[in-house]
Amino acid sequence: MSSLQPPEIVDVTIEKGVQKARGSFLTLAVLGFLAGVFIAVAGIAMIRAMGTMPKEWGSLVNVIGAAVFPFGLICLLLAGGELVTGNMMVVSMALFARKISGKEWLRNIVIVTIFNLIGSLFVAYFFGYLSGALQGDFAERAIQVSLGRTKDTFLQGFLSGIACNFLVSTAVYLNFAAKDFIGKIVGIFLPIMGFVICGFQHVVANMFLIPMGILLGGNTWSAFGQNMVSVYLGNIIGGGFFVAGLYFLAYKVGTGQLSKK
Template sequence: MTDFNPQEIAQLTVEKGVSKVNTPIGKESLLAFVGGAFISIGYLAYIRITGTLPAEWGGLSTFIGAGVFPIGLILILLGGGELLTGNMMVVSMSYINKKISFLDMLKNWGIVAFFNLIGALFVAYFFGHILGLTEGVVLEKTIAVAQAKVGDSFLIAFISGIGCNWLVGMSVWLCYGTKSFSGKILAIWFPVMVFVLIGFQHVVANFFIIPAAIFAGSLSWMAFIQNIIPVFLGNAVGGSIFVSLFYSIAYVKKTEKIKKESLSRERLLDSSLSTELEK
């Protein structure tokens, strides 16, 4: 089974972006709800593990938690789902290469963001609060993680968002580059695990963890909004600029240039042959 090279991944990503903006709204909304829920379930697993490990374990505890977090994106990309941060890379790739309009891109981001939020709130409230999976013995961890997120300044949260979606965008990019399920899982796992280990901020993950702390009686919705805005913007820059734009320049534009040069040579050759035949 042959995998795709970077030029082929770039073309495939452009096509997938066009497909995403042409998805019926009902289907897109359902898949976005699922996407928000899956990311939240991955974060829930992280909280359940790290919140019960000894504090003395330090970074090892974070490493173990980061190892289970990628299950969310694996479920989305292999099982089906729409994720805002992934679409910030994929759909912008289509826009940069003039296959869709700017309005098409913004509409897709808006719909997916809203239903990702609904899916995340569902998990935070029903699984986290009603079932108590983010409270009880792990409540201290839930609140500590959420407070760390909202404690960052606008600039820090924005830059952290860039780093996050640079890695998440790359995990989606690499996933598109392989055809096997095992290859896709590995492609997703490591970039996502690393962004969690570093502590970068992910807007959809924050859709879950901050409301989980709010439902537990800590933090406020204003703190949630003040965090989401810079993280959203940072994620948008990380996915659309650091992955889509850079790789469009490196691979799509290069491929188009080669095709144009090849076509020019063919036309020149045809013209020369025609001239010779006329003689």
């Protein structure tokens, strides 16, 4: 078969989670930086694709941007990368299986978060701002997208973060399920396109989108900080509970496999 069966995906996810949790600092740092870069470059491409399209185009503008953005996650998952939102699901699954400790879970999440942020800010400043890629006609769109991330209340950002990482973690999960290159691309592409169309909030994408607006003079660091807290917490719940927790409950606890160990 070209894909794993649902119970097999849980086993693979647990194995991947153990590997990630026990990765060296250097590996996590480099791959975390690269993941931030991939997501941020995808953000640049999305903004330029949406460009100066008129308001009359309505939701079509979002669909076009959503069709472009998924290549960032496709690149980091297939070439290699440590994305904290994905790890909120993958490493949590290993924690639920009692294969790693809470300390190992926290170590991975903290290191990857820091280097996702560094990679995102690097791209925002050097590739988005200094290169001129998001200057001129594209600056207004970049600011508009940035402000769209910070306009939500804490509760809205939190709930949006849950929904977002439910879809992002599902994309990572489907990547593990597929055995062939095309299957992995399709499995990643569809959920990511879905979350972008819905406008849900992804903490690593926001690590690029909001600072990009700040660099262009259209947003503030205080708004960025507030957004990070609400969306980050929501992303943890979306990936750690709604994907890792529920699938683990269904295929490990529900089948009695956990109690046999």
